[in-house]
Amino acid sequence: MKLKALLILGLSLGSLVLLIVLNECLRKPSPQFILDQAQLDILEVPSAYRSPEVLAFGKRLYLTSCSDCHGNYGTGSKRAPSISDSTWVHGNGHFPHVAEIIRHGIPGTMMLGWSTKFQDTDIKALAAFVTALQTHPKAKL
Numbered sequence: 001m002k003l004k005a006l007l008i009l010g011l012s013l014g015s016l017v018l019l020i021v022l023n024e025c026l027r028k029p030s031p032q033f034i035l036d037q038a039q040l041d042i043l044e045v046p047s048a049y050r051s052p053e054v055l056a057f058g059k060r061l062y063l064t065s066c067s068d069c070h071g072n073y074g075t076g077s078k079r080a081p082s083i084s085d086s087t088w089v090h091g092n093g094h095f096p097h098v099a100e101i102i103r104h105g106i107p108g109t110m111m112l113g114w115s116t117k118f119q120d121t122d123i124k125a126l127a128a129f130v131t132a133l134q135t136h137p138k139a140k141l
C-alpha cells in the first residue's frame, strides 16, 4: 500500500517537473533572437524595443520596405549603402539617429522619410531591427 502511494507521488512529481521544464523551454526566445544586451545598451536601443516579437515585426517591415535598396541583411546594394556595419554617413548608427533617418529621410537622396507611411512605434521597431543588425550575425536575425 505504502509503496503504491509513493509510486503515485513520484509519478505526479515527475510529471510536474516535466511540465515546468517544457513550459520554460517554450517561453524562451528562439536562439537567433538572443542579442548582446550590453551592445544594445551602447547603441541606445530602448528596452521596450528589444523583444523577439518587436524585432521580428521590425524585420517584417524592413523586408517589405527597405530591403529592395539596402539588401535583405542590410549589406547594401548598388542603390543604397550598407546599414549593417559600423560605417555611417549620417549620424553614428545608434538607435536615436537611425530612427530619425527613417522618420525624415535624407533630403536630396533616394532615402525618403517614412513618417507618413508608418506610425512612430513602427518606425522605432524598424530602427531597433536595423540597429541590431550591427550587433549580430546578419543571417541569423
Ligand code: HEC
Pocket: 062, 065, 066, 067, 068, 069, 070, 079, 080, 081, 082, 083, 087, 088, 089, 090, 091, 098, 101, 102, 106, 109, 110, 111, 112, 114, 126, 130
Ligand atoms: C529607394 C531606395 C531606398 C529605400 C527603399 C530605403 N533606403 Fe535607406 N537609403 C537609401 C540611400 C540611397 C541612402 C544613402 C543616402 C545618401 O547619404 O546619399 C540611404 C540611407 C539610409 C540610412 C543611413 C545610412 C548611413 O550610412 O548613414 C539608413 C539608416 C537607412 N537608409 C535606412 C532605411 C530603412 C530602415 C528603410 C526602410 C524603411 C530604407 N532605408 C529604405 C536608399 C533607400
